[in-house]
Amino acid sequence: MATALIVQGGWDGHEPGPISQLLAGWLREAGFTVEVADTLDAFADEAKLKQLDLLVPIWTMGNIKPEQLNPLLNAVRGGVGIAGLHGGMGDAFRNETEYQFMVGGQWVAHPGGIVTYTVNIRETSSPIMEGVTDFEITSEQYYMHVDPANEVLATTCFAFNNAVMPVVWTKHYGQGRVFYCSAGHVAKDLAIPQLRRILTRGMLWAARAL
Numbered sequence: 001m002a003t004a005l006i007v008q009g010g011w012d013g014h015e016p017g018p019i020s021q022l023l024a025g026w027l028r029e030a031g032f033t034v035e036v037a038d039t040l041d042a043f044a045d046e047a048k049l050k051q052l053d054l055l056v057p058i059w060t061m062g063n064i065k066p067e068q069l070n071p072l073l074n075a076v077r078g079g080v081g082i083a084g085l086h087g088g089m090g091d092a093f094r095n096e097t098e099y100q101f102m103v104g105g106q107w108v109a110h111p112g113g114i115v116t117y118t119v120n121i122r123e124t125s126s127p128i129m130e131g132v133t134d135f136e137i138t139s140e141q142y143y144m145h146v147d148p149a150n151e152v153l154a155t156t157c158f159a160f161n162n163a164v165m166p167v168v169w170t171k172h173y174g175q176g177r178v179f180y181c182s183a184g185h186v187a188k189d190l191a192i193p194q195l196r197r198i199l200t201r202g203m204l205w206a207a208r209a210l
Contacts, residue, residue, distance in 0.1 A: 002053040002209055006036045007043060010059040014087050018187035020058050026200045027054075030209065040064050046071035054081045054207035058088035069096060076102060077174030081206030085184040085199060090144065102173040103180055104147040110140035111160055117141045119167050119183060119194070123153040127210050128170070128179070128201040135194040142182035147171065154181075154198070168198060170205065179206040 004027050008020035024034045032054070035042075040059070043049065044067055055075065076082050082102070084090070091107035093099050100106040116138045121129050141156060143165060150169035157164050168181045179202035184190055190199065204210035 002032045004032045004034045004054040005052055006056040008058040009038050010062040014060045015186045016058045022190050040068045043068045043072040049075035050078055052080050057084050059092050060087035064093045076176035079175035081177045083179040083203040083206040085181045104150045104171045105144045107144055109143045115141050117156050120155050122155055126153050128205050129153050132194050132197055137183055139185040139189050177206045
């Protein structure tokens with residue numbers, strides 16, 4: 001049976017507890033055994049991490065100690081998948097550039113605050129995006145630093161400058177598969193059917209279960 005560890009905490013505005021419960025439920029429906037932890041010390045046991053199929057950090061901002069971060073990085077380099085969304089993975093540990101490199105991006109701003117924007121599906125051949133159509137969401141629209149090596153699966157366009165920005169991407173970090181989606185500010189956002197499908201499939205892809 002596939003195994004996953006969700007580590008939730010950090011800034012409460014992103015509702016890490018409710019979001020972690022949603023993601024854990026979706027993974028369990030897919031047959032995973034899921035552990036949910038509320039401390040970054042859950043990353044400190046490198047041998048345990050390397051036995052997992054998937055890591056899901058849901059921890060906006062905050063600080064992470066080397067003895068917590070290095071086992072996480074080593075586990076993903078060694079082949080454990082990692083998947084996450086919004087600030088829970090894309091605006092975490094702002095001083096840790098190697099973490100940002102693993103993720104493939106870092107939050108810069110969300111112009112306008114809560115806005116309605118369109119997520120445009122770009123890579124329909126990806127198993128993550130199969131059957132998913134463009135959708136609108138009223139939420140924070142993330143403007144990000146992004147790795148040009150990312151495989152971009154979906155984008156959005158910013159009204160104020162017409163910039164096209166990646167929303168969903170995959171990449172590899174060492175032997176590990178990395179999935180990220182910038183949409184999903186609070187738990188109610190995840191009720192959008194397309195977003196739920198993207199997040200569920202993204203986690204499965206990262207865990208090599210899709």
